Amino acid sequence: MNPENQARLERFKSMPIDGQALKKLVEAGLTWLRVNQQTVNSLNVFPVPDGDTGTNMVLTMQSAWAEIDNLGHRHVGQMAAAVSQGALMGARGNSGVILSQLWRGFARALHDQETLDGPSLARAFADARDTAYKGVVRPVEGTILTVAKDVASAAEAALKETQAPFEILAQVVPAADASVEHTPELLPVLKQAGVVDAGGKGLFYILEGMLRYIYGQPLDVALATVQPLSAMNLENTLESIEPGQDYEVVVDFVPASSFDLQKFYGELETIGTSIQVGEGDGMYRMHIHVPTEKRYQPIDYVMTLGTITKVALENLLAQMGHIDKKSGRDRIELANVEPGQIAVVTVSPGAGIARVFASLGVAAIVEGGQTMNPSTQEILSAFENLPTDKVVILPNNKNIILAAQAAKEVTVKNVHIVPSCTIPQGLAAMMHLNPDGEVEAVVAKMTRALDDVTSGEITIATRSVEIDGVAVEKGQVIALMNGALVLCAASVEQACMGLLEKADAASYELITLFYGGDLAPTEANRIVDLIRAVYPSQEIELQYGGQPHYQLIISVE
């Protein structure tokens, strides 16, 4: 602590905590909570009926503050009563009501006190806890109630060593922090979601704010926060691309010793923007956007702090190109069909794949969407108005073949169905399209081409099943080859490598991967790099497919 703050602390230690001091502490608690409001909100696990915990607690504290803002009481008991009254009147949501109960108990203990001393502070924390617990029939542990309980115990323990209220508070705050961190052990829902309890965290911030005020530490800037890994939102950072930020760098690392988060953030802020730091599984993940000339700086910096386990470097401008493709759906240029030519109608699950089909000469695309189950009518309307009566349908899915056949029955046009069961098969068939050719011959060629390619699909199992001798658990990654389940794995990367092995990719020439809406571009690029390392003599192409459900659609030919 710097000498200035040391002197400040000594001053506080010698002063009695009267009504006016309490007022300042309440203000500090409110300010610090407000500054960290979003962090608390982000900890909400289930649709919390009372809305965002952080916001509710801030509103409750704000109401308490409004009540005391203009009060000149020196009597700490009177000030506390006013705080409690304000909190009661403004209590919002479950967390707000519990907070108001804590203040109520706190105030009751201080009822006759002129100033706050060590023993009365400890009693106040104990009464706060008791009052809060009384307000519910079935108290749930692992919530703000538990933190209040641990705070009261810490205060009582501290009383054995010191009589100074500030020193008691200095011991209470780390105890509150530890209690908050422990809540996932008490409440399984928290553990599953990988977060701590929101209400408990809010209470911690209020107490920490008070301590920071005493130590003279700033209350207006949120401390660099570390989120749980699962809360990191990396996919949507593309929306926040600023000019001059060309690369996205994500580094996973294990710090050599406890490292200073504030300093870390500060250093990163001189290099780039859109900084996020996540923690989990014994490692940290740092995310940042940087200009091209600084693209290796974050990596070099992190290397000085510990051991790097993984680096991902993504060209943001190239990704922006993908975004344009995503939003430019109606800019897909379909082939113009002349009367007498063969028009191909195909079903596509995603925008990227639609684009590829269009570039190969498809005349109409039916969006398969989430279920890949377009109706007969949808297929019909796709080709009914085309200026030719020679139509070839590529269903790209076993289930759609029936609808395609139904469409064929209903129309007067000369419709042929090339029974493609997967996207890669559909694409392979398109390679043999000759729009001016003789329709029967062309269809025969396209149909033969279906066997030229091995199709792979990687997705996540929605149920636990056993098929084709493979036992799959819900949530595992599964790989299908030519429509049959061939293996399951723990990660998309493993499933992909396993699939390529089974498909004997080494004896083919071209591996094409389409990554879906559920797979991040950085991850897709990373997997492709791994494939390149294992299959150096094959040509590997990665395209944005945008399909739902299937992380990857792979074709090997």
Add this chain to the structure above:
Amino acid sequence: MGEETTTLGTIHISPNAVATIAYHATLQSYGVVGLAPKNLAEGLTTSITREPARGISVHYNGEEIDIDVHVIVEYGTRITSVASSVANTVRYQVEKALGMTVHNINVHVQGLRVSNPD
């Protein structure tokens, strides 16, 4: 009550089942320290029969579910917030369990319990 036809037959959910869900959701809500019978008659019947969902009435007219909750609230809390909390929690739990929307939830604060005089 809530009826669903499946390929194997029908599923009926009785008002009693809904009431029990609502009862447990209410007890979990902060600020509620008890449920109250809505009148003397119910009070007597429930003491004798030990109804599992005292204080809760469920009405289903064939289309909509209405739930009435009668609670005792801890004195010193903000009653409107507690009541909102109860309504929200009951609605969420019932809709999650049933898959049917709840049309109305009415929270009746029958009394306050004073734990300590302030």
